[in-house]
Amino acid sequence: MTKHTLMLAAASALAMTAAQAEEIKFLCYQDGNECEVLGELAAKFDASSDVDVMVETVGYDIIRDQLENQLQTDAAPDLARVTNLGGLNQYYLDLAPYVDTAAWEEAYGATLPWFRAPGGEDQGVYGWMTGLTVTGPYVNVSMFDDAGVDMPGEGATWDDWAAALTEVKDTLGLTAGLAMDRTAHRMAGPAFSYGAAFFNDAGEPILVDDGFRTFAEKFLEWHTSGLMPAEGWPAGSGTQYRNAAPLFLSGDVAMHMSGSWMINNYAENIKDFEWQAVPIPCGPGGCGAMPGGAGVVAFKSTSQPEAAAAFVDFLAQKDNAAMFAAATRQIPAHAELQAEGVDYGDIAPEIAQALSVFAANAGVAAESTPQAYTFQGYNKNFVIYGVVPDYMTKAITGEMTLDEALSAIDADVAAKIAE
Numbered sequence: 001m002t003k004h005t006l007m008l009a010a011a012s013a014l015a016m017t018a019a020q021a022e023e024i025k026f027l028c029y030q031d032g033n034e035c036e037v038l039g040e041l042a043a044k045f046d047a048s049s050d051v052d053v054m055v056e057t058v059g060y061d062i063i064r065d066q067l068e069n070q071l072q073t074d075a076a077p078d079l080a081r082v083t084n085l086g087g088l089n090q091y092y093l094d095l096a097p098y099v100d101t102a103a104w105e106e107a108y109g110a111t112l113p114w115f116r117a118p119g120g121e122d123q124g125v126y127g128w129m130t131g132l133t134v135t136g137p138y139v140n141v142s143m144f145d146d147a148g149v150d151m152p153g154e155g156a157t158w159d160d161w162a163a164a165l166t167e168v169k170d171t172l173g174l175t176a177g178l179a180m181d182r183t184a185h186r187m188a189g190p191a192f193s194y195g196a197a198f199f200n201d202a203g204e205p206i207l208v209d210d211g212f213r214t215f216a217e218k219f220l221e222w223h224t225s226g227l228m229p230a231e232g233w234p235a236g237s238g239t240q241y242r243n244a245a246p247l248f249l250s251g252d253v254a255m256h257m258s259g260s261w262m263i264n265n266y267a268e269n270i271k272d273f274e275w276q277a278v279p280i281p282c283g284p285g286g287c288g289a290m291p292g293g294a295g296v297v298a299f300k301s302t303s304q305p306e307a308a309a310a311f312v313d314f315l316a317q318k319d320n321a322a323m324f325a326a327a328t329r330q331i332p333a334h335a336e337l338q339a340e341g342v343d344y345g346d347i348a349p350e351i352a353q354a355l356s357v358f359a360a361n362a363g364v365a366a367e368s369t370p371q372a373y374t375f376q377g378y379n380k381n382f383v384i385y386g387v388v389p390d391y392m393t394k395a396i397t398g399e400m401t402l403d404e405a406l407s408a409i410d411a412d413v414a415a416k417i418a419e
Contacts (some may be wrong), residue, residue: 001269003066023052024066024078027067028295029060034081034130037327038296047154051307071299078302081130083294085114086379093298094124096307098363101125107334108310108316109251114377115206115295121205128316131330135189135259135290136280137161138266138354142273143254147171154279158190158218161255161281166227168254176229178222179244180257182236184388185290189280191215192288192369198384199374207384208406208414211285216406221394229253236395239386245297259335260358267351277354280361285309286368289361291376293333302335338363383416 042053115126165177195211248256298308396406
């Protein structure tokens with residue numbers, strides 16, 4: 001056989017191997033470097049399988065505005081990174097026939113329901129959370145030091161923090177002590193802490209129970225006493241969202257109730273004082289925080305269901321989930337990684353501290369206020385997010401009594417959910 005013939009034979013063999021490899025398309029969006037890291041993991045998966053994962057990075061607007069239309073045509077990708085977790089359930093491939101469901105339940109049991117169809121009957125495995133976002137507070141440590149006030153520790157209640165923040169406010173002459181973003185999403189965690197269930201025993205959405213009422217009374221009191229600022233909730237109207245970060249950045253308040261997505265912003269922009277994330281405050285109903293985030297899903301329209309499922313399963317493995325979390329500075333959804341912590345490498349101490357605190361907050365909320373995870377997966381949670389700020393603001397400004405506001409919240413939520 002000649003050298004030329006050998007080269008032709010080798011080329012033919014390579015072509016046959018390439019033809020045999022299964023190719024799947026993964027549509028990915030990123031806020032930072034998530035798709036780059038997923039691409040690295042895809043290359044690792046490709047090297048150990050007969051599958052080629054083609055990662056296509058697109059803007060979030062493509063995922064938000066165009067993906068569902070694509071899923072209704074032949075242009076659908078095999079996989080995608082999405083945030084509308086439950087809303088796209090009808091298009092998902094159930095991974096259960098292809099993966100170890102017991103292992104998935106152990107590692108991701110708290111987030112699996114977010115991808116499922118509503119009603120509770122669906123027990124499928126549909127997606128891997130690439131990372132969690134979690135609500136929680138940030139504190140101006142310098143203010144506490146200047147005021148000579150000890151910061152409450154882990155397990156402290158909202159009452160403990162309200163008392164400490166009031167002391168800092170009065171000592172330093174601040175106009176307010178605690179700012180909270182104007183959205184029911186931020187209010188939900190503290191409401192859970194006071195026992196708000198948001199759902200009855202049958203899994204049907206409710207809102208104004210004894211726990212919600214108790215926190216609503218406290219929330220109103222915090223505004224009446226001046227602990228919370230007039231520039232926050234009272235300055236908004238209707239469903240308007242107001243970010244309280246400017247009040248924290250400017251040093252007007254000592255605490256900002258926000259979430260893990262603010263870590264990099266604060267690390268980059270706070271230069272004049274020391275800050276840190278703190279464990280989520282508790283109440284008689286537990287220690288509540290609202291989780292969220294993005295997930296990788298496969299679609300049932302794929303012609304390569306086994307390959308697509310294998311890739312999602314690969315990403316979800318503990319070592320790969322840890323690598324992704326460390327490289328993207330995200331909070332893992334993997335229960336064991338939350339408990340153990342992730343080695344984020346050589347990053348600023350305040351970032352590492354905040355990531356660890358928010359990861360712990362996610363785990364605590366999953367254990368003590370599981371309704372937070374149920375609410376995150378509820379396909380009509382946007383109704384509650386829209387209704388609550390409107391009427392609670394009217395109670396704060398005196399346009400309605402609290403009883404009138406709570407009755408209106410219940411009635412409006414019920415009507416909109418029934419639509």
